[in-house]
Amino acid sequence: MNNSFLRVSIWVYLVIFFLYLLGPLVIMSVTAFNSSAFPRMTPWECLTFQWFGELFQDQRILNGIKNSLIIGAGTVVLSVAMGLAGALMLTQIWPKLRATYYTIIIAPILIPGVVLGISTLVFWDRINRMLGLGADSVLSNGIFLTVIGQSTFIASYCMLVLVARLQRYDVALTEAALDLGATHAQAFRKILLPFMRPAIASAAVLAFLASFENYNTTTFTFGEYPTLTIELAQKVRYGITPAISALAFIIVALTVFFALLNEAKLKRQELVAAARKKATVEELAGKIKLPSFFAGNMAAVLLVVFAVATITVVGTATAYNPGQCIANVKEQKRLEAEQRIQELRKQREEQRKKREAEEAQQGGAQQSAPKPSNNSGFGNVFAPNTLGGDTEEESSEPETPPSNNGGFGGAFDPNSLQTDQ
Amino acid sequence: MSAGVGVDLENLWIRFGDFVAVRDANVNINGGDFFSFLGPSGCGKTTILRAVSGFLDPSEGRVLIGGNDMRGIGPNKRPTALIFQNLALFPLMKVWENITFSMEIKGASASQRRKRADELLDMIALPGQGDKLPSELSGGQRQRVAIARALCAEPDVLLLDEPLSALDLKLRQHMRTELREIQQRVGITFIYITHDQGEALTMSDNIAVMRAGVIDQIADGKTIYNDPNTAFAASFVGENNVFRGKIKQVMGNEAMIATNRSGDLVARISTANQGKLQEGDDAMLFIRPEAFSIAADGATGDHFVTARVTHEEFEGNVYNIFTEGEGGKEIKVSLPNLGQSFEDHTGQNITLEYETRNAVLVPAGELAAE
Ligand SMILES: Nc1ncnc2c1ncn2[C@@H]1O[C@H](COP(=O)(O)OP(=O)(O)O)[C@@H](O)[C@H]1O
Ligand SMILES: [Mg+2]
Numbered sequence: 001m002n003n004s005f006l007r008v009s010i011w012v013y014l015v016i017f018f019l020y021l022l023g024p025l026v027i028m029s030v031t032a033f034n035s036s037a038f039p040r041m042t043p044w045e046c047l048t049f050q051w052f053g054e055l056f057q058d059q060r061i062l063n064g065i066k067n068s069l070i071i072g073a074g075t076v077v078l079s080v081a082m083g084l085a086g087a088l089m090l091t092q093i094w095p096k097l098r099a100t101y102y103t104i105i106i107a108p109i110l111i112p113g114v115v116l117g118i119s120t121l122v123f124w125d126r127i128n129r130m131l132g133l134g135a136d137s138v139l140s141n142g143i144f145l146t147v148i149g150q151s152t153f154i155a156s157y158c159m160l161v162l163v164a165r166l167q168r169y170d171v172a173l174t175e176a177a178l179d180l181g182a183t184h185a186q187a188f189r190k191i192l193l194p195f196m197r198p199a200i201a202s203a204a205v206l207a208f209l210a211s212f213e214n215y216n217t218t219t220f221t222f223g224e225y226p227t228l229t230i231e232l233a234q235k236v237r238y239g240i241t242p243a244i245s246a247l248a249f250i251i252v253a254l255t256v257f258f259a260l261l262n263e264a265k266l267k268r269q270e271l272v273a274a275a276r277k278k279a280t281v282e283e284l285a286g287k288i289k290l291p292s293f294f295a296g297n298m299a300a301v302l303l304v305v306f307a308v309a310t311i312t313v314v315g316t317a318t319a320y321n322p323g324q325c326i327a328n329v330k331e332q333k334r335l336e337a338e339q340r341i342q343e344l345r346k347q348r349e350e351q352r353k354k355r356e357a358e359e360a361q362q363g364g365a366q367q368s369a370p371k372p373s374n375n376s377g378f379g380n381v382f383a384p385n386t387l388g389g390d391t392e393e394e395s396s397e398p399e400t401p402p403s404n405n406g407g408f409g410g411a412f413d414p415n416s417l418q419t420d421q
Numbered sequence: 422m423s424a425g426v427g428v429d430l431e432n433l434w435i436r437f438g439d440f441v442a443v444r445d446a447n448v449n450i451n452g453g454d455f456f457s458f459l460g461p462s463g464c465g466k467t468t469i470l471r472a473v474s475g476f477l478d479p480s481e482g483r484v485l486i487g488g489n490d491m492r493g494i495g496p497n498k499r500p501t502a503l504i505f506q507n508l509a510l511f512p513l514m515k516v517w518e519n520i521t522f523s524m525e526i527k528g529a530s531a532s533q534r535r536k537r538a539d540e541l542l543d544m545i546a547l548p549g550q551g552d553k554l555p556s557e558l559s560g561g562q563r564q565r566v567a568i569a570r571a572l573c574a575e576p577d578v579l580l581l582d583e584p585l586s587a588l589d590l591k592l593r594q595h596m597r598t599e600l601r602e603i604q605q606r607v608g609i610t611f612i613y614i615t616h617d618q619g620e621a622l623t624m625s626d627n628i629a630v631m632r633a634g635v636i637d638q639i640a641d642g643k644t645i646y647n648d649p650n651t652a653f654a655a656s657f658v659g660e661n662n663v664f665r666g667k668i669k670q671v672m673g674n675e676a677m678i679a680t681n682r683s684g685d686l687v688a689r690i691s692t693a694n695q696g697k698l699q700e701g702d703d704a705m706l707f708i709r710p711e712a713f714s715i716a717a718d719g720a721t722g723d724h725f726v727t728a729r730v731t732h733e734e735f736e737g738n739v740y741n742i743f744t745e746g747e748g749g750k751e752i753k754v755s756l757p758n759l760g761q762s763f764e765d766h767t768g769q770n771i772t773l774e775y776e777t778r779n780a781v782l783v784p785a786g787e788l789a790a791e
Contacts, residue, residue, distance in 0.1 A: 170507070175476060176505060177522065179474055180497075180570070181574060194513050
């Protein structure tokens with residue numbers, strides 16, 4: 001009994017844990033497909049792909065992505081190179097100095113990104129001036145500064161990853177290569193680098209992701225090359241649209257895709273290795289029998305499902321036209337609004353009649369309509385949008401967003417309301 | 422080339438800080454020889470090999486290969502190939518790529534490499550295994566791949582660092598013969614390192630016995646076994662029974678020592694010590710287990726030992742008798758099994774006899790750890 005209680009609580013915990021982890025992502029992804037102009041899941045209006053189209057027409061976002069990619073590539077190259085050099089030093093340096101060296105090289109991880117950003121800016125500005133270069137020199141270029149600034153700490157991450165692998169390297173392998181006539185450069189290139197390749201790949205991915213999502217450091221160094229995170233932050237300042245949800249969805253989808261791809265590849269290598277171990281000499285001498293890509297490889301199956309789903313969605317998206325639905329919703333809203341207006345008119349009529357009656361009784365009272373309670377704050381109580389939501393076609397004046405979006409209170413983006421028309 | 426390239430160590434010292442790993446080694450290795458360094462673990466064998474292959478610079482002295490001083494010449498420029506203690510096969514390369522790595526360095530084409538790899542794989546009796554990874558081979562197979570990889574570089578001198586230590590007994594014995602055959606076929610100088618005296622004795626033309634950085638003796642296997650220079654060499658190479666005492670009398674190439682327990686014993690003075698041992702010196706007398714025979718009860722003299730039997734064992738080819746010896750050590754006697762009947766002597770006194778020429782006398786010194 002105790003045991004089953006434990007099991008149930010573990011499951012409950014897991015569910016809560018994953019809800020906590022993935023809930024926001026799921027909700028954000030769903031809002032990317034809702035035609036409502038403000039990113040939200042309920043009320044569900046129409047399935048639409050318009051936000052993706054909008055996303056890819058937003059020059060600032062596209063430019064941000066481009067800058068992020070350029071800076072990410074630069075950071076990967078610089079960080080992995082510096083990380084590898086650091087890792088090689090660390091594993092070969094004098095044992096007495098190792099602890100000190102390690103601490104120094106790890107320190108950037110502990111320093112706040114903001115500090116790194118400011119110091120990068122100040123440092124290179126000083127150098128720039130010392131060299132007597134102008135404000136348009138390479139040393140004050142936003143891409144250069146951002147790559148340098150991010151690499152100061154991303155290189156440390158890379159080094160940690162690389163050291164872990166390097167510690168398992170047998171120096172005798174390099175010696176064997178030298179002994180067989182290789183130069184130091186050849187031994188490095190043909191023996192050590194291939195051994196490090198998986199770790200270098202991990203470090204590169206890590207470096208790219210760290211660079212891509214970085215804000216703290218970049219915000220000081222980007223100059224004229226705002227990255228995606230910078231652009232997003234600036235956008236959110238003026239309001240948020242489902243186009244940002246669409247971007248989030250794309251990122252989530254790509255992440256899932258690459259995670260599955262990686263998993264499938266690893267699993268496949270494992271299976272191949274196992275098969276080769278089992279294979280007899282004759283089999284190997286003849287043709288190696290690879291297991292089919294899918295056998296016992298859950299990740300591969302998922303990957304294919306995922307790919308098919310993606311193709312389906314994209315296919316649907318190109319063919320799908322939510323115009324009818326949106327028109328329906330619009331019509332419905334209009335009807336609702338009309339109905340409401342009728343009701344209000346009726347109410348008013350009644351009130352007027354009542355008042356007239358009262359006036360008739362009391363004589364000559366003032367003419368003023370009391371505001372309905374749910375329309376507080378707005379002069380125009382007949383505005384249909386306050387009743388039916390906020391589709392762009394119908395509203396041209398500010399509105400209060402629904403209470404569940406309180407975090408962005410007043411941050412409604414007027415631009416996004418117009419772009420689609 | 423037919424005579425092979427020799428290796429000479431001249432007054433070689435190697436220090437790590439204050440620690441002396443190799444002390445004044447002088448060795449002449451003839452071209453084409455199978456030469457072994459034999460010594461217990463940690464005595465400096467690998468260190469010598471690394472100095473020859475170029476990974477370590479001598480603190481003092483010289484390493485000559487083919488008469489040329491190797492100072493300042495890196496491992497990739499020396500005509501040596503080293504087989505590492507742990508083999509150090511490249512784990513990510515296939516067997517054939519491993520074997521022909523030295524050709525890849527020189528820019529040989531893949532088809533040339535494959536061809537050579539196939540030849541070498543045939544030679545090491547692993548035909549058709551070139552496409553496996555080293556991790557997919559057994560220990561003995563990996564061993565042979567390492568040899569093939571070294572031979573592919575066509576070295577003048579092949580250096581082997583305890584290459585058989587990781588193998589099981591059967592394979593070890595098989596590989597001994599195989600290594601010796603390969604050496605004779607390719608005709609180059611082999612320098613072989615081992616702590617296993619059986620390996621050294623069966624394969625080598627000459628052996629250097631090492632103890633804690635010092636070379637005690639250099640000679641062929643028979644000489645080392647029958648005529649050791651030092652107490653260490655006598656006790657390390659093969660099984661030996663030791664008797665300690667002071668020299669009572671020197672009689673030409675023979676001498677008599679006075680032992681505590683077994684009375685006076687006579688033995689031949691080992692060749693290197695003839696003329697050096699004086700009366701009154703502390704000395705050690707060594708008699709091999711197989712050099713004893715059982716004498717009639719009560720026989721006495723300077724080549725008889727009487728002791729109480731503690732236990733006996735039957736080993737198949739020999740029958741072993743253990744008796745109380747000196748300083749808590751046992752005396753081991755091995756009688757060849759020639760079909761005779763063995764009676765149990767346990768608990769009884771037994772008289773053992775040896776021939777003087779089969780007992781060897783050396784100055785007292787450090788014994789090899791058991
Ligand atoms: N790089 C080194 N630094 C310090 N001491 C070393 C080094 N290499 C070997 N030694 C020491 O030298 C001695 C001989 O080592 P080695 O030649 O490896 O012995 P072995 O005979 O077992 O091959 C050992 O005591 C070892 O601790
Ligand atoms: Mg060693």
